[in-house]
Amino acid sequence: MKFQKSITFISALCLVSGLTLAAENSTGPIADINPPAKGTVTEAQALEAFARIYEVASHPRCANCHVGEDNRPRWSGPSYAPFPPGQNWRYHGMNVNADDSRIGAETMPCSTCHQTTPDLDSAPHSPPHFGIDWQLAPVEFEWFGKSPNEICEQLKDPARNGGRDWMGLAEHLVMDAGHRGPVLWGWSPSGDREAAPFSLQQHVDDMTIWGVGGQPCPKD
Numbered sequence: 001m002k003f004q005k006s007i008t009f010i011s012a013l014c015l016v017s018g019l020t021l022a023a024e025n026s027t028g029p030i031a032d033i034n035p036p037a038k039g040t041v042t043e044a045q046a047l048e049a050f051a052r053i054y055e056v057a058s059h060p061r062c063a064n065c066h067v068g069e070d071n072r073p074r075w076s077g078p079s080y081a082p083f084p085p086g087q088n089w090r091y092h093g094m095n096v097n098a099d100d101s102r103i104g105a106e107t108m109p110c111s112t113c114h115q116t117t118p119d120l121d122s123a124p125h126s127p128p129h130f131g132i133d134w135q136l137a138p139v140e141f142e143w144f145g146k147s148p149n150e151i152c153e154q155l156k157d158p159a160r161n162g163g164r165d166w167m168g169l170a171e172h173l174v175m176d177a178g179h180r181g182p183v184l185w186g187w188s189p190s191g192d193r194e195a196a197p198f199s200l201q202q203h204v205d206d207m208t209i210w211g212v213g214g215q216p217c218p219k220d
């Protein structure tokens with residue numbers, strides 16, 4: 001109970017003060033931003049870091065929400081099987097559509113089922129939840145079904161990533177996790193959902209390695 005309360009308090013504090021880098025829970029920092037020194041990352045190392053970034057971005061725990069202009073969240077990953085023939089995903093059940101608002105405001109809001117609560121635990125097949133309001137990522141942050149090259153070009157394009165350089169991307173990850181949002185949930189999704197690969201800290205490190213290495217993109 002005590003644990004629960006202090007988490008709620010810290011999330012509230014982060015929201016109010018807009019703290020970004022010092023996101024902490026009661027057991028210490030959730031993730032740190034430690035970029036390697038300038039000039040120490042080779043292009044090959046940066047491309048290796050991006051390969052890991054791609055494995056995370058294209059993983060169901062991230063990509064199911066980062067979908068395009070059909071505004072339809074996806075259900076993919078082992079716990080969401082079975083899928084239609086020839087497919088490894090399906091559309092969100094119950095005809096859910098996030099509409100242009102990306103939160104389903106025009107039809108059935110996501111919050112009808114997905115609560116906003118710092119507690120990440122949910123039972124298998126019940127609606128998952130986390131500390132910020134459940135919604136699709138903006139349409140231009142589309143990852144679902146995209147190739148490594150396509151996700152790479154989107155991530156380094158400020159016109160399509162919310163105006164962020166690589167440090168801004170790393171800061172987004174740490175800030176979102178500090179609010180107990182999707183980025184933290186992706187590695188602790190509960191139910192019987194498969195977690196995103198590597199770890200949050202590794203993902204933040206990879207973002208800075210790729211950044212210091214000049215943000216090279218693989219060719220498809």
Ligand code: HEC
Pocket residue numbers: 056057061062063064065066134135136137138141154155160161162164169172173182183184185186187196
């Ligand atoms: C429930 C839906 C949802 C899930 C799941 C989700 N995201 Fe997002 N994501 C969002 C929303 C909404 C935004 C827009 C927030 C903003 O720009 O401030 C966003 C923005 C981002 C951004 C900012 C820049 C960009 O180009 O996308 C990154 C990076 C990101 N998410 C990473 C992740 C990672 C990594 C995971 C999985 C561990 C993940 N997201 C899972 C909804 C989601």
Ligand code: HEC
Pocket residue numbers: 060061062064065073074075076079080092094096097098099102103104108109110111112113114124125126127128134135136189191193
């Ligand atoms: C009628 C209830 C309901 C509504 C409304 C709803 N969802 Fe869901 N959602 C669920 C349930 C239940 C699950 C988990 C199903 C499972 O695990 O088998 C889920 C899972 C998801 C997932 C998969 C998360 C993962 O594990 O990768 C995404 C993405 C998602 N919902 C997005 C949305 C969005 C966006 C909205 C609003 C536009 C929304 N949902 C509205 C019930 C709902």
